[in-house]
């Protein structure tokens with residue numbers, strides 16, 4: 381904790397209307413380091429009243445923020461971006477302490493998170509309207525675009541910085557103001573971002589951070605008529621609930637929810653490249669990524685070769701431990717419940733006939749660490765086939781032909797990320813078209829990019845973040861029908 385205070389970005393207060401505040405009740409959230417189980421620090425546990433004050437502040441700040449030119453807003457976002465990069469080490473250190481991911485990955489997340497501020501600063505300059513051929517002579521129809529207004533954002537713990545900037549960058553660039561509720565496990569990354577936003581000169585009330593009671597904060601956001609849009613990243617279960625709540629005031633809503641990503645390896649794939657992609661798509665963030673592979677579908681003719689190569693890579697490349705230690709590339713899971721879920725998925729698969737190749741148990745380090753695990757001969761009725769494991773478990777499902785692979789890949793309520801490896805160009809297009817997913821990685825295990833429209837179909841959500849589409853989520857159109865007489 382002392383090391384964190386030295387970062388000068390450690391701030392145990394909520395941020396409302398440009399002020400650092402405690403909870404009215406004086407209540408605190410204990411933030412726990414998932415590696416050591418020690419308390420990182422305490423953060424105020426805000427409720428409905430403080431959130432309504434933050435919404436009032438965002439509403440009061442809206443007219444001036446909206447009235448600025450997009451260039452002026454972009455300049456402030458770029459300053460915020462630069463400050464994030466300047467403080468990359470400190471931000472990463474905070475993140476590793478509260479979230480557990482290895483320092484190198486945390487540093488990578490800061491660069492990724494900052495990239496959204498830059499991307500949307502640039503995109504803000506390209507909010508074009510339209511002129512449309514009118515239905516009647518002597519008329520003109522002109523379409524203009526406007527910020528939706530005050531935004532309520534709720535974010536998860538697995539990407540404590542990027543999930544905030546991906547929303548706030550777009551919202552602020554569009555001319556909206558925002559109130560962010562970060563996950564209770566990772567609020568220090570959020571208040572550190574607020575400190576940098578303040579230093580960048582983002583005016584008070586434009587960006588607010590309210591850590592605290594999820595239910596109360598969500599209630600304030602969805603019952604206030606001042607909030608015109610809700611943007612949520614997290615579980616499908618909570619997303620469903622929020623969508624129903626947002627219906628009350630017909631608030632716009634974007635939902636980035638869970639996934640059950642397939643990673644298909646066809647027999648014509650470059651197996652070494654597929655293993656490299658598999659390692660990235662599976663073990664980043666200890667497997668706690670919404671786009672992380674949940675099911676490896678491997679053609680039967682290459683399944684043994686793929687498993688052998690993957691086992692070699694897992695044995696030689698993965699080092700489990702405290703993310704602040706050098707050489708560690710798999711940190712702890714977020715909490716005990718997460719460890720239990722991975723154990724249950726492994727046990728259920730083995731009990732039902734899957735074969736254990738590597739690991740299969742919590743790590744000897746104890747606590748929230750889990751040993752990277754490989755199981756094969758997995759089938760569709762096992763838990764790992766149906767639910768997001770969110771841990772370092774690679775489950776191999778064999779298949780015989782292309783159509784079976786596609787059917788297996790689509791046999792889930794989710795539709796976020798998918799991946800496949802093939803060197804056959806015809807198959808690349810066929811399979812890409814057939815996968816019912818918002819994102820398809822072809823011969824790559826890393827797909828996230830600020831320039832691309834991130835998001836899912838089916839129970840994985842609504843709306844897109846990143847790309848020019850991400851900005852559109854915070855804009856609405858108005859058309860003028862002008863009669864020239």
Ligand SMILES: NC(=O)c1ccc[n+]([C@@H]2O[C@H](COP(=O)([O-])OP(=O)(O)OC[C@H]3O[C@@H](n4cnc5c(N)ncnc54)[C@H](O)[C@@H]3O)[C@@H](O)[C@H]2O)c1
Pocket residue numbers: 534535536537538539543561562563564594595598613614615616618619621622635636637638639669670671768796835836840841
């Ligand atoms: N699609 C994406 O872009 C994306 C990105 C990251 C994570 N995720 C998903 O997020 C999930 C993991 O995150 P999590 O465990 O933090 O999810 P979660 O749904 O439990 O929590 C997400 C956020 O919602 C809040 N929350 C919890 N209960 C709430 C309620 N009743 N009303 C309003 N807010 C509530 C939490 O405090 C947190 O801030 C996984 O399913 C993962 O796939 C999706």
